[in-house]
Amino acid sequence: MNKTLRGVAIIGAGTAGALAANQLSAAGLDCCIVEKSRGLGGRCSRRRVLDYISVDIGAPHFSIPFDEHPILIANMNQWLRSGYLTEWLFTTGEFESQSLPVKKIELCGTPSMNAFHRHLAAGVDCLTQRHVHKLSRVNNYWQLLDQQGQLIVEAKAVIVTAPAEQTYNLVALHDLMSKGHQPGQHDLINNPVLSAAEASLPQYICAVTFDQPQTQLLDLYCGEHPVFSKAIRANSKFNHSNSMDHQTPEVWILHSTHSWAQQQQHKDAQSVAEDMARLFCQHFNTSQAKVITSHYWRLANHDHKAIKRSFEGHKPENQPFIWNNTLKLGCCADWLAGGGVAGALSSSQHLCNHITSQLTQEV
Ligand SMILES: Cc1cc2nc3c(=O)[nH]c(=O)nc-3n(C[C@H](O)[C@H](O)[C@H](O)COP(=O)(O)OP(=O)(O)OC[C@H]3O[C@@H](n4cnc5c(N)ncnc54)[C@H](O)[C@@H]3O)c2cc1C
The missing domain is CATH 3.90.660.10 (Polyamine Oxidase; Chain A, domain 2)
Known part of the structure; x- marks a missing residue:
């Protein structure tokens, strides 16, 4: 296998990403984390x-x-x-x-x-200081690209655990649509343009x-x-x-x-x-x-109306994650499950339970 081709790429090494890495690697999936900052923890970071x-x-x-x-x-x-x-x-x-x-x-x-978080992600490759700028679908694989358009890693499935506005930018799927897909057919969310202020x-x-x-x-x-x-x-x-x-x-x-x-x-x-x-x-x-x-x-700001509206039609109301099995693309994070560390853990745990058996057969 090409060493840049992985089973599951997890974007973000915060609570949701670290737990997803823990659960999916324990199920035998070949996972890696791509994190834009220097270490693990996300908004649970520490400083000396x-x-x-x-x-x-x-x-x-x-x-x-x-x-x-x-x-x-x-x-x-x-x-x-x-x-x-x-x-x-x-x-x-x-x-x-x-x-x-x-x-x-x-x-x-x-x-x-x-x-x-370091314990959760122990044993899983974590590529730090790598900012995923774009997701591109090529021959049924996902390419995670940096700001210069350079390939960071290629994966069969991708889980995005970034905060809402950053997730929206990544999963807007403009690239997919420009390759002939109908808008809406492969969307994960409605109205993906969401400002940080919202x-x-x-x-x-x-x-x-x-x-x-x-x-x-x-x-x-x-x-x-x-x-x-x-x-x-x-x-x-x-x-x-x-x-x-x-x-x-x-x-x-x-x-x-x-x-x-x-x-x-x-x-x-x-x-x-x-x-x-x-x-x-x-x-x-x-x-x-x-x-x-x-x-x-x-x-x-998980209570924001724009965030709530963006899920409509893409996930059942009480489901704390988003997953599209055709695309092998999903999201889990605090903002999908009421916020906080508990929300991030809950969202990630529910997503992992939902996809582990599918992915172990197909990825
Ligand atoms: C000051 C403060 C106090 C808090 N107090 C509490 C509290 O008392 N109790 C509580 O339960 N919660 C609290 N929280 C909230 C809690 O920290 C978060 O809800 C939780 O950590 C979110 O986890 P997450 O995995 O969803 O997101 P994050 O921790 O934000 O993880 C997302 C990760 O993705 C990375 N990332 C984003 N975009 C990209 C990209 N394009 N490429 C690569 N990497 C990317 C980020 O760098 C980050 O590491 C507090 C937060 C703060 C900031």
């Missing part, structure tokens, strides 16, 4: 700060509903037993409320969220450090606040995974609300982060915090 610790600058934790797919629940239990996921016990309260703190448990990767929402995130432990604060704050959607004492997660000792300075991760982020978009990321640090300290009346890293994200 203070030279010696890493913090989650994407999703910090998640939970799986009890009524999720039984295979996913069984896998979750297995990953917990193996130590790739851990139960994080934390105290939490609301920014604006004086109500008593509660204790909660959520799941997180150890020592960081993307370590879980499909996603902005969010700023920053990590700040304090000289002194803020023992008066809980581990996590959420709830109504004009600036913050969430604030997390990162040390409470590190301590849990035993990767930090008591001498490590206290690190907090601050997440903005979408509406506040929207108002800040004319400013540079560093000054937005400085504002967040200042407003956090003011809110809790703490000593000054120092910004150590910041990031600007766009999150899937």
Whole structure:
């Protein structure tokens, strides 16, 4: 076999892509992942700060509903037993409320969220820093092409796990149509032109450090606040995974609300982060915090009408993925299943269950 010809090419090494690689390769399929950034994790990425610790600058934790797919629940239990996921016990309260703190448990990767992704995709070839710019159908195979039109890899089946607007650009299938197919005949989605502004929402995130432990604060704050959607004492997660000792300075991760982020978009990321640090300290009346890293994200706006309309006629309402068996082309991602890490896992698990037996016979 030509070494660039694979059974299944998975575009994206985030949660949905890593789980698809895990499930399909376990079923014996020849898979590879093509990822545009430097590593695995997608929006569960981490960043090294203070030279010696890493913090989650994407999703910090998640939970799986009890009524999720039984295979996913069984896998979750297995990953917990193996130590790739851990139960994080934390105290939490609301920014604006004086109500008593509660204790909660959520799941997180150890020592960081993307370590879980590295485990899922272990043993699967992952071509990083390769941006798939175009999908082209040639002789019943898919060619994944980069911006210069160079072939990255050729595959019999393709699964796209990118965020909505990037997926829409890839699966628009203009190329297919120009080769004589009738528009609509092979579409995966209606109206594939979707702007980033429609499909996603902005969010700023920053990590700040304090000289002194803020023992008066809980581990996590959420709830109504004009600036913050969430604030997390990162040390409470590190301590849990035993990767930090008591001498490590206290690190907090601050997440903005979408509406506040929207108002800040004319400013540079560093000054937005400085504002967040200042407003956090003011809110809790703490000593000054120092910004150590910041990031600007766009999150899937899965509730958007344009996204919902685009599925009509292409998938049953409750099906959390898209698959066209004639084309051997499909999509799974958080935006197809209600958002979040749980949505990405659910979408990917359902797609894999749907296609594994077909693909093992045909690919
Ligand atoms: C700041 C922040 C906080 C969050 N908090 C939470 C939380 O508390 N709980 C929760 O459950 N969720 C949370 N989320 C959401 C969660 O991170 C996402 O829902 C989930 O990670 C999405 O996974 P995914 O696989 O669908 O997409 P992604 O993680 O976005 O993965 C898609 C991958 O595809 C790659 N890609 C895209 N286009 C191409 C291309 N053309 N070629 C090659 N590669 C491509 C991308 O680089 C990316 O790695 C948060 C997200 C952020 C950013």
